Amino acid sequence: ETDVRITCFRALCCKGPPPARPEYDLVCIGLTGSGKTSLLSKLCSESPENVVSTTGFSIKAVPFQNAILNVKELGGADNIRKYWSRYYQGSQGVIFVLDSASSEDDLETARNELHSALQHPQLCTLPFLILANHQDKPAARSVQEVCLINVTTLCLVFVLMLPHWNLKTCL
Numbered sequence: 001e002t003d004v005r006i007t008c009f010r011a012l013c014c015k016g017p018p019p020a021r022p023e024y025d026l027v028c029i030g031l032t033g034s035g036k037t038s039l040l041s042k043l044c045s046e047s048p049e050n051v052v053s054t055t056g057f058s059i060k061a062v063p064f065q066n067a068i069l070n071v072k073e074l075g076g077a078d079n080i081r082k083y084w085s086r087y088y089q090g091s092q093g094v095i096f097v098l099d100s101a102s103s104e105d106d107l108e109t110a111r112n113e114l115h116s117a118l119q120h121p122q123l124c125t126l127p128f129l130i131l132a133n134h135q136d137k138p139a140a141r142s143v144q145e146v147c148l149i150n151v152t153t154l155c156l157v158f159v160l161m162l163p164h165w166n167l168k169t170c171l
């Protein structure tokens with residue numbers, strides 16, 4: 001009988017804290033205005049109003065049920081982009097945010113930046129997620145169009161290297 005009591009006591013009182021959620025370090029890049037900060041604010045249930053352009057970088061812990069993503073956003077302004085690669089080390093995944101409604105020139109710039117990131121030694125083996133943002137705008141290209149313009153050639157080259165290749169519409 002004592003054994004049964006001890007077993008019950010243990011079952012009720014000795015569960016200990018819930019297991020810690022695994023944490024992953026991600027880097028989030030994309031041209032200025034593509035919506036990186038807005039997106040991360042939304043994911044953290046903060047108001048995406050009044051976001052200001054990121055100078056340098058900013059880190060947010062984004063909680064999910066099964067994991068915590070420590071996302072490092074790198075500012076996308078022209079004068080910051082050249083330093084992006086200094087902040088890649090230690091990343092376990094990449095989020096690339098695109099403005100689907102941007103001009104052809106900006107899309108071409110984004111495409112070149114995406115190419116560079118995909119080829120960077122510290123990123124080239126990591127899972128990439130490309131988010132086609134600004135989908136609410138009338139001028140927004142569809143995900144298929146963005147895919148054709150931006151990453152068709154890349155898909156052919158990289159899809160085998162990037163097992164978690166993904167292209168999602170982001171609203």
Ligand SMILES: Nc1nc2c(ncn2[C@@H]2O[C@H](COP(=O)(O)OP(=O)(O)OP(=O)(O)O)[C@@H](O)[C@H]2O)c(=O)[nH]1
Pocket residue numbers: 030031032033034035036037038039048051052053054055074075076077097133134135136137170171
């Ligand atoms: N209409 C629309 N506006 C958006 C969307 N995402 C972001 N914005 C707006 O675009 C502007 C720039 O958004 P940010 O989140 O600061 O962009 P960012 O990529 O962080 O820019 P940097 O920090 O400069 O690299 C803000 O005024 C946002 O409100 C979207 O999906 N649709």
Ligand SMILES: [Mg+2]
Pocket residue numbers: 036037038052053054073075
């Ligand atoms: Mg920002």
